[in-house]
Amino acid sequence: MDLDDFDSLYISTGISLYMLFSAVADTFEKMENTTKRLELTDLLVNLLRSADEDLPLLVYLVEGKLGPDYLGIETQMSDKLIIKALSMASNISEEDISKDYAKVGDIGTIAREIAEKRSLKPLVQEEITVKYIHDTLMRMARSSGSGSTKARIDAYMDLFLNSTPKEIMYITRIITGKLRIGISDATILDAIVKAFADEKYAEDIENAFNFHPDLGYIASELKKGNIDDILKLGPTPMIPFKVMLAERLRSVEEILDKMGGKCAFEYKYDGMRTETHIEKGKVRLFSRGNEETTDQFPDITKAASETFKVESAILDGEAVPYDPDTGELYPFQVISHRRGRKYDLDKVSSEIPITVFLFDIVYLNGKDLSKTPYSERRRVLESLFNESDSFRLAKRIESGDPAEVHRFFNSAIEDGCEGLVAKSTSPDSFYKAGARGWLWIKLKRDYQAQLWDTLDLTVVGAFYGHGRRKGTYGALLLATYNDKNDTFETVCKLGSGFSDDVLFSLPKRFENYVSKEKPARVISNLEPDVWFYPSVVMEVIGAEITVSPIHTCAYGEIEKDSGLSVRFPRFTGKWRDDKKPEDSTTSREILEMYKEQKKTITEEKS
Numbered sequence: 009m010d011l012d013d014f015d016s017l018y019i020s021t022g023i024s025l026y027m028l029f030s031a032v033a034d035t036f037e038k039m040e041n042t043t044k045r046l047e048l049t050d051l052l053v054n055l056l057r058s059a060d061e062d063l064p065l066l067v068y069l070v071e072g073k074l075g076p077d078y079l080g081i082e083t084q085m086s087d088k089l090i091i092k093a094l095s096m097a098s099n100i101s102e103e104d105i106s107k108d109y110a111k112v113g114d115i116g117t118i119a120r121e122i123a124e125k126r127s128l129k130p131l132v133q134e135e136i137t138v139k140y141i142h143d144t145l146m147r148m149a150r151s152s153g154s155g156s157t158k159a160r161i162d163a164y165m166d167l168f169l170n171s172t173p174k175e176i177m178y179i180t181r182i183i184t185g186k187l188r189i190g191i192s193d194a195t196i197l198d199a200i201v202k203a204f205a206d207e208k209y210a211e212d213i214e215n216a217f218n219f220h221p222d223l224g225y226i227a228s229e230l231k232k233g234n235i236d237d238i239l240k241l242g243p244t245p246m247i248p249f250k251v252m253l254a255e256r257l258r259s260v261e262e263i264l265d266k267m268g269g270k271c272a273f274e275y276k277y278d279g280m281r282t283e284t285h286i287e288k289g290k291v292r293l294f295s296r297g298n299e300e301t302t303d304q305f306p307d308i309t310k311a312a313s314e315t316f317k318v319e320s321a322i323l324d325g326e327a328v329p330y331d332p333d334t335g336e337l338y339p340f341q342v343i344s345h346r347r348g349r350k351y352d353l354d355k356v357s358s359e360i361p362i363t364v365f366l367f368d369i370v371y372l373n374g375k376d377l378s379k380t381p382y383s384e385r386r387r388v389l390e391s392l393f394n395e396s397d398s399f400r401l402a403k404r405i406e407s408g409d410p411a412e413v414h415r416f417f418n419s420a421i422e423d424g425c426e427g428l429v430a431k432s433t434s435p436d437s438f439y440k441a442g443a444r445g446w447l448w449i450k451l452k453r454d455y456q457a458q459l460w461d462t463l464d465l466t467v468v469g470a471f472y473g474h475g476r477r478k479g480t481y482g483a484l485l486l487a488t489y490n491d492k493n494d495t496f497e498t499v500c501k502l503g504s505g506f507s508d509d510v511l512f513s514l515p516k517r518f519e520n521y522v523s524k525e526k527p528a529r530v531i532s533n534l535e536p537d538v539w540f541y542p543s544v545v546m547e548v549i550g551a552e553i554t555v556s557p558i559h560t561c562a563y564g565e566i567e568k569d570s571g572l573s574v575r576f577p578r579f580t581g582k583w584r585d586d587k588k589p590e591d592s593t594t595s596r597e598i599l600e601m602y603k604e605q606k607k608t609i610t611e612e613k614s
């Protein structure tokens with residue numbers, strides 16, 4: 009984390025006019041109570057328009073953050089610490105507050121209830137502005153070393169005493185990262201465009217955001233009228249971008265057909281997507297979710313500065329653990345242990361070393377390569393370094409011969425990979441940040457053994473269990489993401505694949521996401537017993553996709569008044585904590601899979 013980066017970006021601009029937080033809290037309340045997505049955007053547009061130079065700070069607070077993800081700014085304020093501060097401010101014991109919290113499940117609501125009853129007032133009442141709150145939360149984030157816990161509690165007390173009950177509820181939710189107003193970056197970006205730009209640039213601005221995922225920055229530049237600068241945004245060293253993703257097909261033949269007869273095929277490594285950024289001897293690594301992972305991989309970081317003799321570069325690849333004795337690749341789960349691990353990293357690094365298999369380069373020595381065709385980018389990548397245990401090139405062939413590709417697929421599986429990623433070699437095979445498109449097509453083993461791929465679905469509701477499942481949920485309501493409308497469309501009810509432990513811990517796992525009403529971005533004909541804000545993504549396997557009169561996924565696309573649903577869904581046991589709800593399988597993908605499946609059935613019959 010580099011908090012100085014944040015200062016240099018914004019604070020030094022000398023903010024002059026401050027927006028009152030009460031306006032923000034009122035808007036949040038309205039947003040929580042609306043069930044319509046368009047209304048969410050309109051409310052946001054009005055709020056953003058009323059900001060001044062504090063606009064970026066407002067945008068971060070609306071995102072429920074203090075800055076862009078890649079700066080990794082955390083308030084470091086746990087629920088436990090908040091309970092301690094609330095106890096100090098109210099004379100209610102920590103134990104009683106904890107009990108209430110366990111019942112209610114939202115620390116923000118608890119703070120509000122306590123604030124409603126408080127008698128303590130500060131000597132001098134501060135104006136609760138957006139800037140004041142952001143400053144105070146940054147103070148929390150900055151505090152370190154001895155006395156830092158006290159400093160954080162003091163900062164929270166300060167906010168508690170100076171704000172209204174409604175305000176402290178939202179502030180507390182922001183602090184704990186659970187704002188729960190149900191808006192995504194896509195909705196916020198939409199509102200930013202509506203508020204400050206000509207809508208004809210909407211797509212270009214989204215593109216810029218994919219390379220520079222900082223909504224505060226984009227909002228403030230657009231407000232200043234700097235659309236040209238925004239349109240010029242491309243890959244920038246040390247700023248993570250949203251990675252390019254692949255479509256899926258089920259056979260080599262279909263892929264070759266789609267790719268015009270010939271293309272490149274690369275091993276699909278089963279690891280952790282990793283961006284390697286290098287600039288003036290410094291190295292930073294980022295995950296697919298744009299979190300900085302440099303500290304988790306000291307071995308890779310060190311190797312990168314030794315391997316790449318460049319002024320600056322941005323590389324894309326997959327980090328895969330391997331057995332140092334046999335060289336055999338391990339499955340991805342093995343490195344998830346490194347996440348959040350502070351100690352013993354050196355030991356872990358030598359026990360479970362990692363290779364980053366590089367498959368792309370988007371920036372080199374001051375030059376943006378994202379609009380250079382894939383084959384040329386690959387050539388640049390190949391000439392850039394000598395392979396070592398830490399960095400290798402993704403194995404690849406170029407072919408139009410199905411038999412040869414089948415053999416390559418089999419060797420990928422034998423070598424511990426998931427299958428292949430086909431890559432277009434056409435002149436317009438550019439690097440499309442944040443896009444899932446047909447320039448890359450994945451072919452996985454699952455598609456051949458089973459009917460199709462696993463799905464990553466977002467949980468939007470639950471039904472109470474009966475009989476043996478009394479006291480927990482009997483089924484979860486799952487949804488796909490409609491990336492066109494920024495909504496979640498239901499696709500199945502899931503009740504199998506749970507171990508007893510997981511099953512009975514479901515209410516606890518979801519307690520922080522409960523919504524009184526259907527969240528605005530959820531599209532559903534079903535009324536579950538409990539609604540959830542789209543937050544948790546889980547991996548599901550199913551038997552087939554069928555037309556459904558109940559579910560809303562791809563509604564009306566195949567048949568009038570019907571959507572699509574997954575039949576016999578089963579939880580694979582994998583919570584996709586690395587994915588945001590907006591990274592779930594999309595409704596469009598389900599539609600494609602339905603069409604593919606239908607084609608196969610027809611082919612088999614004839």
Ligand code: ATP
Nearest residue numbers: 253254274275276277278280281326367402429450
């Ligand atoms: P899955 O769960 O199937 O990995 P996903 O949604 O996580 O799917 P996809 O875009 O569908 O991601 O599949 C591509 C993923 O495969 C990439 O995100 C990347 O992490 C991984 N991958 C492994 N090898 C390659 C490669 N050679 N080229 C591109 N991506 C690769």
